[in-house]
Amino acid sequence: MEEQELAERIAGANAPLALGGGFTRGMAAEGERLSLAGLAGVRLYEPGALTLVAGAGTPLAEVEALLAGEGQRLAFEPMDHRGLLGTSGEPTIGGVMAGNVSGPRRVVAGAARDFCLGLRVVDGGGRVLKAGGRVMKNVTGYDLPKLFCGSRGRLGAITEVALKVLPVPETEVTLVGGGGVPVLAAGLGTPFEVTGAAVMGGETLLRLEGLEASVAYRQGALASRLGGDWRVAAEEESRALWRQVRDVGPFHGLAGEVWRVHLRPSRAEGLLAALGGPEAVIDWGGGLLWLRAPGEALLGEVAKAGGHATCVRGGAARSAEAPAVAALSAGLKARFDPRGLFGSL
Structure with missing residues (x-):
């Protein structure tokens, strides 16, 4: 499917549409499934400029x-x-940006x-919108790319993305020990450039990346x-640990509701x-909690902690947006999707 064909289909739609690329996130909105996987292919890649442009349906x-x-990465x-x-x-780059x-x-x-x-986007009226460009500091007016990244297809269909990429560091290591969230906060508060701070399987993980000599010094100093x-996990062992954290590996194959909770890191242990100490994978220094727990009591406690919880697997309930955020979301929805074609997740 080409972008113009997609625009015509959306313009002529009279019923809800469920947008997706690989539909791997398990949270498709209600409506006729409309796959964007055909909008695939890398259109531009300039390693020297650290810039890549790809169709939204391009596999990640x-x-x-x-x-x-x-030697580069996202x-x-x-x-x-x-x-x-x-x-x-198959996860797609458009789905990554939409989420x-x-x-x-x-x-x-x-x-x-x-x-x-x-970004290039088709909105609820079938209009093709272009926002931003292919270099940094290119935004005038409203920063629409930041708006559509995270909208989860509720405002429009992303058809093309332009990204800044970065070099892969020379080496990485992970310090594996104990101490939990307070140690994560302490590690992130040092000048030693911690690039990952998590608790998984009862172990506290702090990652360091960069030039080999620099990492060796920072490892000892930290x-x-x-x-x-502290035990040191180097190179592939370190990368494997962080793939597990990234993908919430300890919960794979286990039944039960899984919740994604955002809150202030300082409130994680209290929550x-x-x-009652639910199974948890803690990331972002305590700012992101993946919890395998029933949601009956969870939503109330998260609200008391000033956080936000989303059920990503196994349950129907999801926490509501704060009134001010909900009002802002409704206004944006009315602007970009006035006919309500793109369902809310």
Whole structure:
């Protein structure tokens, strides 16, 4: 399907549409399924300029393989939802941007939307919108790429993305020890450039990346600063650990509701205690919790902690947006999708 064909189909639609690429995230809106997988292909890749432009339906694996061939990567470390959600299909770069899918490196590099240079989108009226460009500092007026990244297809169909990419560091190691969320906060507060801070399987994980000599120095200095006993996981062992954190590996194949909770890192331990110590994978230094727990008590405790929870697997209930956010969302929805074609997730 070409962009113009998609625009004509949306313009002529009179019933809800469920947009998707590989439909791997397991949260498709109600309506006729409309796949964007045909909008595939890398249109531009300039390694020297750290810039890539691809159709929204381009498989994420294809993008990552192309970048790896030039010693580069997507800095925001997007999650693969298939193991957690039991879905099939192929994740696409458009789906990643629509979901603002950002992994453990977000604590230092930023989110997916922070690497989006520009987008092409078809809105609910069938209009093709172009926002941003192919270089940094190209935005005038409203920053529409940041708006559509994370909209999960509720405002329009992303057809093309332009991204900034980054070099792969020379080496990486992970310090594996104990101490939980307070140690994550302490590690992130040091000058040693921690690029991942998580708790998984009862182990505290702190990642360091960069030039080999720099990593070796920072590894020793960080361990000394934090105290305690630390084991060093290097290279492939380190990468495997962070893939598990990124994809919430400990919950794969296990039944039960899974919740994604965002809150202030300083409130993470209090929330876990209030919930009776549920199974958890803690990321972003405590700012992101993946919980395998029933949602009956969870929503109330998350609200008390000033957080936001979304049920990503196994339950129908989801926390509502705050009134001010809901009003803003409704206004944007009316502007970009006045006929309500694109369902809310």
